[in-house]
Amino acid sequence: MVLATFVLFCRIGACLMVMPGFSNPRVPVNIRLFLAFAITLALTPLLSGSIEASASEAAPIALMLILVSEIGIGALIGVLGRAFFEALATLTNMIAMAIGLASPLKGPMDESEPSPAVASLVALAATTLFFLTDLHWEVLRGLVASYAALPVSAYFNPQFSLIQVSECLSKSFLIALRISSPFVIYSLIVNLAIALAAKLTPQIPVYFISMPAVVAGGLFLLYVACKQFLEQFLAAFSTWLATG
Template sequence: MTALIADVPLQVASLLILFARIGAVWMLLPMFGEDSVPGPVRLLMALGMSLALLGLLGPRVTPFAAQDSALVATILVELGIGLAIGSLIRIIMQAASMAGAIISMQIGFSSALLFDPAVGGQTPVLARLIALAATLVCFAAGLHHQWIAAIVRSYDCFPVGTVPSPQDWAALAIATVGTATSLAVSLAAPFIVFGILFNVALGLSARLAPALQIFFIAQPLNLLLGLALLGVTLGTILSTFSAAMSAWTAGGWTHG
């Protein structure tokens, strides 16, 4: 009993080290880390996840928890790693919003704005819609389990007690931004082609009938055709995003 009580401070220190990384990632995860979720609820979920993983990851952090002089430094490093990992997930999730913004611009729907708490400002309605739908599809596909598994794998790639190179993190962030941008463009590719063809046809119509007010005819037609195309392709867009997110989770930040 005495040995068990004496072991409590070591276990608490181990939990703090785990909570620094896992809690930082959890605060930035889609849905779990949204501003609409109260802060205490997010903290309790992160603490619960840290407790759940303590038995699995505890042996990796116990040696550092025993070093009282370096405990604060270890926690700060773990906090930085967690924030970096969470930021990478946020970046790749923004691909859905970027695709929605491109689609809104191509079909003439970009003036319909609403407040998005995720970005702290105004965003096109379609961008918000596609981002929410993509998040729900990811959860339905079980990707949140892959996020948790990747957090566990991050302890293999970035062990406790090591300070990752800033150059490696910068290269990983740049690669993630490039991946998110290319994914957004590929998701919106049908609408980019549609916008080019529609505007070429609009220019030809203006040449053939200069006296006709093309804009008043073309704008409603652009919206109608664009929304119809969105209805046809939305399922493919969401499934493609989910597959890309799954592939990135399996080999993204944990292989930095």
């Protein structure tokens, strides 16, 4: 039973150390460790039956391969979930540049480096909604279901993992580009208008004069589109959690 619990902890702990929300650097490492251990103990009665036989009968080398494989599978699940939030962070940095707010850097929400204020705000909102909409329970449900799709005896498959990562990156960046498309269009229109005005009146520093209006328009667009922005992102992320 102890060995089966440790095997479960390898997958669950590796997943939670990478999964968004749970792996936030603002949460102390010991809290994350105890949380992963508590979740493992809660799921052990449900999952240990099929693992005890494989773990107890395995030779020492085979047992080490099982542990490494479980860590790899758990990290893969966490990386797939994190891909959505990384895509969102990338596109929100682009949004900050599009509306002229890329310069003021704020403390990071989910990373170790400073980011624009808009990116930190959207990351904070997405992480908060991740817990408020109970998607963290979907993560645990997915972990339980992963033992049926990827049993302990199947081992870690690098080719399968690369395919899953590439597909998840494609989906996540596609949804992130879709929800940030209004800001891309806004940036193109505003910069084209400023360029034409600068050509027509070269004596006036149009770019510097127009910056407050560009920022105000971008903030108003963010205010109008923020609700749909986050709803579409969470809908795509919850769909992946339910079916991925």
